[in-house]
Amino acid sequence: MGSGKPAGSTAGRPRLSGAAGGSPRQEIIREATALFIAKGYAETTMSEIARSAGLRQSSVYYWFARKEHILQALLEENRxxxxxxxxxxxxxxxxxxxxxxxxxxxxxxxxxxxxxxxxxxxxxxxxxxxxxxxxxxxxxxxxxxxxxxxxxxxxxxxxxxxxxxxxxxxxxxxxxxxxxxxxxxxxxxxxxxxxxxxxxxxxxxxxxxxxxxxxxxxxxxxxxxxxxxxxxxx
Amino acid sequence: MGSGKPAGSTAGRPRLSGAAGGSPRQEIIREATALFIAKGYAETTMSEIARSAGLRQSSVYYWFARKEHILQALLEENRxxxxxxxxxxxxxxxxxxxxxxxxxxxxxxxxxxxxxxxxxxxxxxxxxxxxxxxxxxxxxxxxxxxxxxxxxxxxxxxxxxxxxxxxxxxxxxxxxxxxxxxxxxxxxxxxxxxxxxxxxxxxxxxxxxxxxxxxxxxxxxxxxxxxxxxxxxx
DNA sequence: CGCTGTTTCGATAACCTATAGAAAGTCTCG
DNA sequence: CGAGACTTTCTATAGGTTATCGAAACAGCG
The missing domain is CATH 1.10.357.10 (Tetracycline Repressor, domain 2)
Structure with a gap:
């Protein structure tokens, strides 16, 4: 799984949407956070997160094997x-x-x-x-x-x-x-x-x-x- | 829709499961309530409610067009x-x-x-x-x-x-x-x-x-x- | 240039809510 | 007693969800 590379790597198949900013992991967390705030966790779908982050639905699963893992990563502050x-x-x-x-x-x-x-x-x-x-x-x-x-x-x-x-x-x-x-x-x-x-x-x-x-x-x-x-x- | 007949009517196509107690509407509410208590609303599926009540998943929709309607009917006490x-x-x-x-x-x-x-x-x-x-x-x-x-x-x-x-x-x-x-x-x-x-x-x-x-x-x-x-x- | 590793994609399985239309009874009335 | 209407259930299926699988597309390196 991709959790090894924190930085924005240049390898791998290019995205259809072209755009690829920093670390995909961080980008997914950032977009997911915004969506969770706006709509709540249960009402936010992986497709929406993927669309916001600029990739396909199934590609998000490369970085987070389950939807809850995004939440888990998002939690690690807040103490x-x-x-x-x-x-x-x-x-x-x-x-x-x-x-x-x-x-x-x-x-x-x-x-x-x-x-x-x-x-x-x-x-x-x-x-x-x-x-x-x-x-x-x-x-x-x-x-x-x-x-x-x-x-x-x-x-x-x-x-x-x-x-x-x-x-x-x-x-x-x-x-x-x-x-x-x-x-x-x-x-x-x-x-x-x-x-x-x-x-x-x-x-x-x-x-x-x-x-x-x-x-x-x-x-x-x-x-x-x-x-x-x-x-x-x- | 079937909301007209509150009593257990004898008309209609018979159930595969045979059993047909009182009013189907009340029976569905009763079984759904038990499931909601045990597992919560979101985690309870229409298939489970149907199975508990003795009919098929889609048949529940004859009595309640949406899952929330069961909840709504269940609310009308509790005041x-x-x-x-x-x-x-x-x-x-x-x-x-x-x-x-x-x-x-x-x-x-x-x-x-x-x-x-x-x-x-x-x-x-x-x-x-x-x-x-x-x-x-x-x-x-x-x-x-x-x-x-x-x-x-x-x-x-x-x-x-x-x-x-x-x-x-x-x-x-x-x-x-x-x-x-x-x-x-x-x-x-x-x-x-x-x-x-x-x-x-x-x-x-x-x-x-x-x-x-x-x-x-x-x-x-x-x-x-x-x-x-x-x-x-x- | 071909091999390896990384990342993304498309297809698909399994499950969910909800709809559509056929099917199987009872009921009513001539 | 039989034809049509009404009631209730069924099967089949559409469209959405999470999650998996294997192929595809690139970078880097020998």
Whole structure:
């Protein structure tokens, strides 16, 4: 298979369409991403991807043996919120601030992702051997968030609650709101990615905080924390 | 088309499989429902539905011209939480209690539905002319919940918040949690329908209440309210 | 110039939804 | 009781999808 040559090679049978820019693999991913954003994964056919990339339907299978492999290749970024959670779980800042930062970052990432979270999950579930990393990442994010909540409960910042259940609720809220951002229901107000991210983190924190008036301070603290941490990585 | 005869008629060409119980329409819906629950809508083929119902693939199209029509027929129940919201929106009970009752009922209904909410929404979106009722119902539920929240804010039961955004968050949480109930992610704790329903309503109320210690009383009040209202209907 | 490796193409299999028209019964009415 | 209408099911097939196979078209190298 062609996964060996990342660069735009000159060998091989020429395309009927003539055009051959950079690496076909990257080009396919780029065109597929645009189509997934516009129409969703299931509604995008290999023929359309091929046409956009300038080759025939069956030629795409030279680079990606299955349609899901394109999605898999497209996934290998999108781990910011997990990295942030890994960085913040052992940090010394107030748990509420760290929790807000992680939840907000996760919501932003879900909104910015080219694919609806649920559509992604559906594909991952049908191909567990290829998307094991997805479930592992999700499990680890869950564990880290749960740990931060537990710290907050222990320290008294947060009210007494089951950290595991609260985490499930918090992540579910992120995922559900992501959907409303991505596909606004007719007749309802539309939200920006920033809107839903703040709404999600605000709601979860408000449900867990002992004193709701601490929220504004937590919000600004979390923004600062996220800024520092994103600077660290680059 | 055959929608005229609801009863099990004796006319028409006999089936190869011989068996012909009650109304074919109801039988198809029943078998399709079981398959949708087991495998989901997209993964269930018309051939499987036909085989379960005891006829050939194309014969199903005599009763349902499109696959989505089966889903549509299957939907025409499942409006309990909307009815409860309609009944409670103008009621005189405390807004927090009414809100809890409606959110809890909605979550229960989402969990009990034969189909994943998001899968349903996907189909509805692809066939807006057939599923207009779905969006109307959703919009009305949103409006009613929003109104209850506004009442609570005005009366001082709930903290100051945007009722519309809070409603979006509350319903998103229901939908997101429904998914975790229906398809537990590997390695994570599983929840019962009661678990997620209580978790969802608890979380939303905790995020909106002025004093979190009022929650237990609200919970029991909402249970009583829902019990009274479900008795009224039958 | 011919051999090898790389990339694309055309043809095709297997599966899906949906349609068309023939076939096989019951029902109605003279 | 028999002819035609009506109802329901069937077979066959069109057109779309993912994915596979082997041939074809090129570059580079000895």
């Amino acid at each position: 910011d919120s997990l990295q942030l959670a890994q960085a913040l779980e052992p940090a010394v800042d107030p748990a509420a601030v760290r929790l807000y930062a992680v939840l907000h970052a996760d919501a932003v990432q879900l909104c910015a992702s080219p694919l609806d979270f649920y559509e992604f999950e559906r594909v991952a579930r049908s191909q567990p051997q290829n998307f094991g990393a997805f479930f592992e990442d999700y499990g680890e994010l869950h564990r880290l968030v749960s740990s931060i909540i537990r710290q907050g409960v222990d320290s008294g910042e947060l009210r007494t609650a089951d950290p595991d259940a609260a985490t499930t609720a918090a992540l579910s809220l992120n995922e559900g709101l992501q959907r409303h951002y991505r596909q606004p229901l007719p007749g309802l107000r539309t939200y920006t990615a920033d809107d839903v991210s703040a709404l999600s983190a605000d709601t979860t924190l408000a449900s867990l905080l002992r004193t709701p008036d601490a929220l504004p301070g937590i919000r600004t603290g979390a923004a600062a924390l996220a800024a520092v941490n994103s600077r660290d990585e680059s | 309990d939480s909307l009815q409860l919201a309609q009944a409670l929106e103008p009621a005189v009970d405390p807004a927090a209690v009414r809100l809890y009752a409606v959110l809890h009922a909605d979550a229960v209904q989402l969990c009990a539905s034969p189909l994943d909410f998001y899968e349903f929404e996907r189909v509805a979106r692809s066939q807006p002319q057939n599923f207009g009722a779905f969006f109307e119902d959703y919009g009305e539920l949103h409006r009613l919940v929003s109104s209850i929240i506004r009442q609570g804010v005005d009366s001082g039961e709930l903290r100051t918040a945007d009722p519309d955004a809070a409603t979006t968050a509350a319903l998103s949480l229901n939908e997101g949690l429904q998914r975790h109930y229906r398809q537990p992610l590997p390695g994570l704790r599983t929840y019962t329908a009661d678990d997620v329903s209580a978790l969802s309503a608890d979380t939303t109320l905790a995020s909106l209440l002025r004093t979190p210690d009022a929650l237990p009383g609200i919970r029991t009040g909402a249970a009583a309210l829902a019990a009274v209202n479900s008795r009224d209907e039958s």
